[in-house]
Amino acid sequence: MRKFMWLAAVGLAFVATGCIEPRITNTGRSAVEQNLISHAVERAVDNMSFTAYAGKNAVLDFGKLAPQCDKDYVTAVIETHLALSGVKVVEKAEEAQIKIRFVCGVLATDNTTLNIGTPAIPVPLPNTNINFGIPELSIFKRVARTGSCRISAVIYDVKTGNVLDAYRGVQSRTFYNYWVAFMIFPYVLRDVDVADEGTTIFEFMGE
Numbered sequence: 001m002r003k004f005m006w007l008a009a010v011g012l013a014f015v016a017t018g019c020i021e022p023r024i025t026n027t028g029r030s031a032v033e034q035n036l037i038s039h040a041v042e043r044a045v046d047n048m049s050f051t052a053y054a055g056k057n058a059v060l061d062f063g064k065l066a067p068q069c070d071k072d073y074v075t076a077v078i079e080t081h082l083a084l085s086g087v088k089v090v091e092k093a094e095e096a097q098i099k100i101r102f103v104c105g106v107l108a109t110d111n112t113t114l115n116i117g118t119p120a121i122p123v124p125l126p127n128t129n130i131n132f133g134i135p136e137l138s139i140f141k142r143v144a145r146t147g148s149c150r151i152s153a154v155i156y157d158v159k160t161g162n163v164l165d166a167y168r169g170v171q172s173r174t175f176y177n178y179w180v181a182f183m184i185f186p187y188v189l190r191d192v193d194v195a196d197e198g199t200t201i202f203e204f205m206g207e
Contacts, residue, residue: 036147036174039192043172044149045081054086059096064103099156106150116140147174
């Protein structure tokens with residue numbers, strides 16, 4: 001009897017542990033979306049050259065930057081780009097020789113889906129409130145995701161208030177396309193860098 005109870009307890013413990021599933025959570029924004037946005041910002045900012053103002057002190061005006069969840073990242077990328085260009089960012093206008101005002105008009109992602117096949121179809125059971133679904137069947141499917149950024153900048157002389165230079169509507173675009181053929185042959189085509197684990201992308205401009 002004791003042997004049977006011991007075996008039953010072991011079996012119950014095995015079944016109980018076998019039914020445990022880890023809790024899986026995801027961030028509110030996918031890695032693909034964040035890659036599309038961050039690369040679009042970096043490319044737009046990289047297309048602005050501030051090397052002509054190397055050695056000067058600059059105060060930055062982000063007051064006209066469109067309110068959005070990525071504003072902090074945009075400002076950080078701009079400050080890094082200015083530092084690599086030799087421009088020193090200062091907090092007080094009286095310490096600056098130039099003022100740079102930035103405007104971000106577009107910073108968003110879009111997606112389009114093309115499916116050659118049949119979509120998922122819910123099928124109700126007669127005389128019940130129960131539905132079962134026929135899954136999507138795709139001969140060919142493409143999910144195209146894009147990131148878009150549009151930034152403008154105006155450079156002023158702090159003392160005179162005159163405009164020294166301006167960049168109007170500097171745009172960039174990124175994409176991440178996911179293809180599936182016959183439901184089992186996936187393929188990804190993208191223009192954003194996804195570094196391998198442990199890889200560091202580093203750039204420094206010293207003296």
